[in-house]
Amino acid sequence: MSLSKPASLRAAILVVSTTAAQDPSTDAAEAALREVFDQDGGGRWTVSEAKIVSDVVTHIQQQIMLWADDADPVNLIVTSGGTGFAVEDHTPEAVIPLLHKQAPGLVYGMLAASLAVTPFAVMSRPVAGVRNKTVIITLPGSPKAAKENLQAVIKTLPHACLQAAGASSRALHSGGVKKLEQEAGMASPQAKTHSSHSRPHHHHHHCPHGHQAPIRHTPTPAASSTSTSTEPKSNDPSLGPTRRHRSSPYPMLSVSDALSLIAQHVPKPTPILHKVDPSLVGYVAAEDVHAAEDVPAFRASIVDGYAVVVPDAASGEEQSEAGAGVDLKGVWPVVGVSHASPTEEFELKEGQVVRITTGAALPRGANAVVMVEDTVLAAQTEDGTEEKEVGILAEGVKAGDNVREVGSDVRKGEIVLRKGERVSSGGGEIGLLASVGIKELMVYAKPVVGVLSTGDEIVEHDKEGDLRLGEVRDINRPSLMAAVRQCGYDVIDLGIVKDKARTLEEKLRVALREVDVVITTGGVSMGELDLLKPTIERSLGGTIHFGRVNMKPGKPTTFATVPVKNNAGERVSKVIFALPGNPASALVTFYLFVLPALHHMSGVSPPGLPKVPVTLAHDFVLDKARPEYHRAVVSIGSDGRLTASSTGSQRSSRVGSMKQANALLCMPSGSEPLQKGTRVEALLMGNIQSNAQ
Template structure:
């Protein structure tokens, strides 16, 4: 393929064709137009058929436009009409970094010359990264006419979108461009498109002597949130953010959560929950001396293998305490306690059960002679050798291991005398509620009309603290852009991660997304998730300067205001991020398989995280039952819940006895502690 050849991809949007590809005729026609009418400038490198599903359309577009070797043009066909299932414009528009209304005008004008019904089409066009995207009708004739109407100017548009130098591209003027594209001077849509594109690229690409602006996002990551200064009449009426699958959202969280810096930490109870940032080696052997593993008597085993039986004087006593121990001589024994060091020259220890008291002092307080009853005692018997537990220099814990509350890791560190270790600093988390309607949960008296007690902040704080992270109460920010911006700026000076609740929907007072993008220069990595509850959950990073003046990114999670939505998304999205930052693997909630104790209705459109009680049955299996009515504002659906059931989308219900996955939020109940299962099964 020559360097002048442009690459095109064709996406056929049709549920019918997705089931039977032979029913599609439009894809082949568009390929023919590109390759036979495009003046030898085009090669169709990708073709695909998807159903009328927004997520499927968006996945295909982003896969082609976000790739390292992206195609120059993506042409979709189908889904641009007024039918209920026609969602192509809604899927494409949120993905665009720049819109191209001139191309849309040109396509509609060309079709309108053929039929008045062209006005019933809803095409969109624009640029994502360096790829031009156009949407064509589903009918073969309409798609062909629309593509033909703009085909000759597409190479010029693609060159600009790919970053070509505007000055060089436009050298010679418009007439030269029209001649190269073989279009007439009356082709007004080209003229408008040229003027707009030149002005935009020129303004960003050349220095006019003004002071250098510092922006925190790339030029193609312009804010897509509502501009609060424009008022309610000019805000988005529906969310401009793509609806992501939960798995895609989790991938973005992992990608944009940075591992915390390494710090030195004392080896004490505060270390529990920390993750080691280095291999830990033993600075001394354990035991550091030859020690007895029983209560008994240290003896010297004869080299000639003579019997160990006989009566011996007790020459000394060795306790498990510091002190000098006399050297043991042949024919002597020493009383010794468990863990005590062996006297010099001693070879073995005989258990006290294998001895007999022969004589004692006159006052009866001490042993004088002991008879050894054991036969064939071997060298080293009942003795812990130096380094037999841990050798000096041996790796006792590896980088990435977590210090658990069980005590084993702390015990190891303490046993070799480690006073401190290197760990990943656990992030400090700040929790902020937003909204003029929010009042403290502890406020005395009755609520006024419109007031809501803040249950999100204390609930989120308790959960995060229960996970082992330090929490800072950031209070309540009011629904005023300046107030919210200042609250967030102050927060990022105190904490590493900010969690907010409320203000992430589409109302005129939902200011979180505009404040993050427009005031703080942050990047919103996702603003909607295809799940129930918690659809408007937002994840972003904000650039800040650390204590050394270096620019770093800090994470902010903006959770929905509904209490249940906030807590579900806290467990599902925030916990994995905190784990990634702390080095904890695997990150997030533990996943188990459970059997349903009753029928569960499914949502036809969104994956549902159903609050449930998971119980261990007498048969060793895990059983799940609902906590009841699942409305996202009903905090009671979280009462007693220790799990989230991952209910798939679908029609109808999952039957009693079906097996599905659940995410554990708390400790398991047992059958003996609840009559719930008995009641359900009976």
């Protein structure tokens, strides 16, 4: 093999994922690994093949042998997925029996790189070695972790593949290790004078709980509205303040752009089967629901009175259109009673009547009901307990009068609940479903929410005694949990976690196994103990879709998704909202961003709070730089007009600004106040009050 120029090497990528095998669009690992070969491979690599197989030992082995046992085998096979401790993780068990030689050095290199990112790397079970002339290495299923592992060894792999393919070791090693390192574009460990981490390093401060708004004394750097970088933007917590960003690296997005990213990246709603009972309230139908039977199922009386037989001559279509009817005046024998209860059917003949109650079934042969108000008692039985004869005073009686026909309310097969309709708390939908014999239906699952407070200064809100200097009662957790429940979602109390990276990471990992959406507060600003963003990006392998929003309050609001495996071993996406630490900011951003996300995930449309136009009841001062979501009370007057009044000081730390607030006013930025009488839009958080006199 000529060494005069770098040899072109062929690589194959095998994604091991039952989920991706069923839906290839869910796989992101292949693209991440191709990027490493293209950007970090020194122009040496061609990815000649890529396949997806289920997490089944035989499937994995068959594909590897096809590539490695071929007459012209690929130089390198990298697998992604199935290297953890989950029940369905089988990749190491599939690969080890195929290896003719093992390569523990490559395994060590990958583990060392991962351990520099997270201590949970010890939970990975990588394997590396050679089969025939092909080098095989197994990588984690997380695209971020797989990428980091391959980057850790990519520069050494050409040398390993050339040796495995049969190149002369003497020729390869001529010139010594220094020459090999130089050709591979590597520096020896002794040449490094500082940590080998090359990613940008950023830290964040907690939002102050004081009363004064932060004052910046230099112009704010301009930030683009979009970012295409897949690398972490957050700080590396292991580095000191000299490597910390002085300004946030996250683009400043508009509220509408942030909401668009939420709609794009939250998991799609999942259909489940649910019983028809009171717990169905708040769920959204995942399919059209058809009536299983007619309502009513029998001809029923709509009044208390007497069932009669209108002669055929009076029941035709022509006389009905003309408004004519039959004169039934006279004395009629009462031959029975029909109550609103199951009863034996009998036949009523012309000239007879049956006393009937509202909702009761008409006897066979009866086709109309005369109201009790149109009758008089003519005779009673000898014991005086029952009617024997009644006098009917009615004229113009037609067939069908006072009768509720079969299926007149709902016909069997008729759609009673359409896909996308929500079951309200008023009871109407549940009553309708019950009336037509629907016992269960497909609805969209409602996400379970967990609420976590962060910060060394945070203590339980009900702590006994005086607070120590620097302690702050936990306002956010109980407030947000109440808001989540009010919006109709189950919530789990995740407690308080201190400002320690490893503790925070472990807490979030546990939370992501229990809930679908994690809400945190605090730790998202610019301080060295603001660890949420670094933990999400660097430790959990998550993606931060936005980290700043152009609004007041709530600028550092953060939205992220994290890939995790569910109990079935399937890779799914979980959501994290890292909200500001100031209480008013946390509640405002919950309603503005978290609630629409919950609606998207549970099929509610349109998502978010309802929006109505209102008139300002007084002048409102505007923020000069940012649009503001002003806490207000919206009321309706006797003229039907909606007016809005401020709840007072809008300081983001003042949770009292949310007391009695039923709306967020969408206020523009500006240097001049908005005058009384100006029309603005309001997002309604609660019931509109009445100020009518």
